[in-house]
Amino acid sequence: MPDLLIELFSEEIPARMQARAREDLKRLVTDGLVQAGLTYAGAGAFSTPRRLALTVQGLTAASPTTREERKGPRTDAPEAALEGFLRSTGLTRDQLEARDDKKGQVWFATIERPGRPAAQIVAEVLETTIRNFPWPKSMRWGSGSLRWVRPLHSILCIVSDEAGATVVPLTVDGIASGNITRGHRFMAPDAFTVSGFDDYAAKLRRARVMLDAEERASEIRSQADNLAFARGWRIVPDDALLAEVAGLVEWPVPLMGVIEERFLALPPEVLQTSMKEHQKFFSAQNPATGRIEGFVTVANIQTPDDGATILAGNQRVLAARLSDAAFFWENDLREAQSGMAAWAEGLGAVTFHNKLGSQADRVVRIAALAREIAPLVDADPDQAERAARLAKLDLRSAMVGEFPELQGTMGRYYALEACEPEAVADAARDHYSPLGPSDAVPSAPVSVAVALADKIDTLTGFWAIDEKPTGSKDPFALRRAALGVIRLIVANNLTVPLQSVMSTMVRKSDMLHAESDSEIVGPSPDQYLPDLLSFLHDRLKVFLRDQGIRHDIIDAVLAQEGNDDLVRVAARATALNAMLATEDGRNLTQGLKRAGNILAQAEAQDGVEYSFGADVKFAETDQERALFTALDEAEPAIRRAMAAEDYPAAMTAIAALRAPIDAFFEAVQVNTDHQIVRRNRLNLLSRIREAGRQIADFTRIDG
Known part of the structure; x- marks a missing residue:
């Protein structure tokens, strides 16, 4: 049985698109082959920044001949019905056979489809795949009509068996298939021929291309760990960054650099985020000091000076980036030390939602609810209210303006600089959590009070204006907020009567809107609060099903009184x-x-x-x-x-x-x-x- 090798060679494919593209290439080609009557033993897809590759092993040499009988209209049916049947079968009248049926004679067609060589089918399937490939974004270039993620340079398509390799002939937008590919852009740019997948992978490696993305990631991790170990440091794990960098290089060459002393006073999260977002650097931490003191950058080339020039250039760019971060940090610290009054005032200019007011309005609501929730979670009410009033202030800081993903994290630093208690500062950091099903759940009482208040305000607010999730659409992340409420309550074993808490939130919200002469237009609380509780129950079902509890058992428990006590419901279930x-x-x-x-x-x-x-x-x-x-x-x-x-x-x-x-x-x-x-x-x-x-x-x- 022959094997098939396909490579689509192009300009650099964005790293974030490569994993999906590998799977799409494998799915579209193998599905197309099977639908055309071919079978295969196995398939594997690969990607580098400049190529998508697919190997299909044990492909049948040809599709089988098929014979199909199809029943048509009665022999005395109108001529139009017969003509339609002939068109659908591709036959002529003299090729039909009249047979007796229950209601008279009926036309029958016998359609024979001869088998076709695998190469012919592969050519059709691959051309269709290329022309209809589901890139998230694509482009046209030159005068052609083909769309691809980046300009497509060549198509390698060969079928190989014991007798040798044969090129599958096809042409797509002027690009003819062949058995030629190229290696690394700089270290081995010359073209070479291949005769099968093993030959292809071996020659690519000699041409300084690691075909397998997982191998590149493993090589980056291993070399980076070794470089850090030699200095007594450790690499801060970041699987998402590792996968992205593995998609940026064909021959990874990790290089280690040192952060200048003048930047080491920056919070480690700032250093790590700046290096990751701007330059795709891995952070290296000194366990003795707990500081981020170095970085690893991954070059795509081996140089005679062992990367010294590359590293020097990266150091200069990093110094410029960190100088900006240091400037933001120093300015933000001055504002924090002066009480953050300007930031608090500035929240009034930040719209949360046009029907729910500004972030300043929201802070007032969250602070009031946090004080109410505090006794239920053994938190100090004054600290809970204070933390809620501070939690959103870092949204006005320069650092969060530059790195929005640091919201909350920077809030803790600024609260400590303002001489707030550590519990208050921690709540400013933790109140967004948990952000997802695998995110850590806060356990400190003040943090829990503010986190619950933040999420319950979000849910009651959007239910009040009738902006609920519909189908797969959830633009305000309300499902995530509901899951956050559930995880906070269940993980901390809290007896929180949700119905009462939500009613309190609505009552205080109505009072605040009345004081500001604004009014929420939407359903009444009597209408939407039961629906909101039902929504929370739906998310609880998902949460408990993920823990192996049957849906009908959850329904049986939720049918009982007291079903707004989620800890009790979870324990019963x-x-x-x-x-x-x-x-x-x-x-x-x-x-x-x-x-x-x-x-x-x-x-x-x-x-x-x-x-x-x-x-x-x-x-x-x-x-x-x-x-x-x-x-x-x-x-x-x-x-x-x-x-x-x-x-x-x-x-x-x-x-x-x-x-x-x-x-x-x-x-x-x-x-x-x-x-x-x-x-x-x-x-x-x-x-x-x-x-x-x-x-x-x-x-x-x-x-």
Whole structure:
């Protein structure tokens, strides 16, 4: 079976697009080959800054001949129907066959499609792939019509087997395919021919090109670590930067430099961010001092002076960048030391949302809510309010203006310079967190109070103006805010009644808007707060499902009262999930659901509610009496466990009902003709239902 090798050689492809482009090339070509009738054993895609490559192993030499029978119109059908059928099959009338059918004679077409050589199919698929490649951004050049991410120079496309390699002929916008490629732009620019993937990869390496992006990343990491180790430093891990730099070079040559002493007083986050964003440098930290004292830059060429000239040029550019950062830092420090009043005033000019006011208006709301939340999270109310008033001030600083990703981080430094307590400064840094599912969750009480206030203000505000997420669109990151609220509460095991807290936020927000003679136009709180709580429940379901808890179990717990206490909901769901993973738990659920269904049917039929009066003296069987005894023991045990929020103990208590319930249903007919006995048994089922309801709505559990 032949192997296929494709290379699309161009000007430099942006690093951020390469990983997606590799997968798109593999998907589009292999899908196209399979749809045309070919099969293959395996495929692999590769990228460097100047090329996309694909190898397909074990490709069938040709597509199979296919034969298809297609039923057409009746022989006496209108001529137009027959002509349409002929067009769809590509046949003529004399090639059709009339056959008897249930309703008369019908035309049948036998369509034979001969197999085609793999090379012919590859040429068609590759041309279609190139012309329709889904680049996020593309360009045209010269007088041609082809669009590509950067000007495309050559197409390598060969099929190879034991007999040798053959070029697959195709031409795209004047670019003819061949078996020629080039190596490194500077160190090995000459063209050379290849005969297959192994030959291609080996010759590229000799021509100073590492084809595999993961290999380049591994080489950069290894060499950078070695350079740092030699100085007693360590490289600050940054996987995103590593992947990006691996997409910028074909032959990585890491070089280590030293940051000038005059810049070492800058916060390490400033040094790291400036070097990463502007120059794609890796930061090197001195463990002895905790400071960022060096950097690693990755060149794309080996030079006779071992990179000395490259490093000197990078040092000059870095010094200019860090001089700007030092200027911002010094100016910001002066403002921080003077109390940041100008920044506080400036927030009034920063619009948060045209319907929700400025950042200054928002700070007032967050500060009021942080004070309310503080006692619920064991935080000092004064510190929580103060932290909320300071948390957004760094948005007006020069440093955050230059590096927006440092918001919060710089706020902590400025708060400390203003002689604020460390808890207040930490809250200024932490109140944005958690930003995503893997981000660390703040645990310091003041930080938690401000972080919750910030996110709840965002959610209640946008619900108040009816700007909710729709489908995949979430321009204000409200799903992220909701997940942040959930993670803050659950990770810190906080008993926070969300319904009450959100109502407080709305009430204070309305008061503030009334004082400023502004009004929020939108649905009333009675309309949107239940919907907002439902939205939080939806995000909680996602959060708990990611932890392996079934959706129906989450629904069963959320159907109970007190479902705005997310810690309680999560704990109940976790314990119930664990119980239902056992055979006893699954069987118990069936018994509870059966009791509920029989009871619901009887109540609907009789028009009464069976919820009291079950008496053991009317029991006619040992199984009934045993169930009475089991319920007498289980009910108070469940109540005690639920009151103590000991949900595993509650599950153990209700699981003890499994055997008595099973025995009851095996031995007893509930809807007996004896009405007194029937009512007694239905009231007994009511006790079973109520025992389950203390924990969850078992009717919502599947199976």
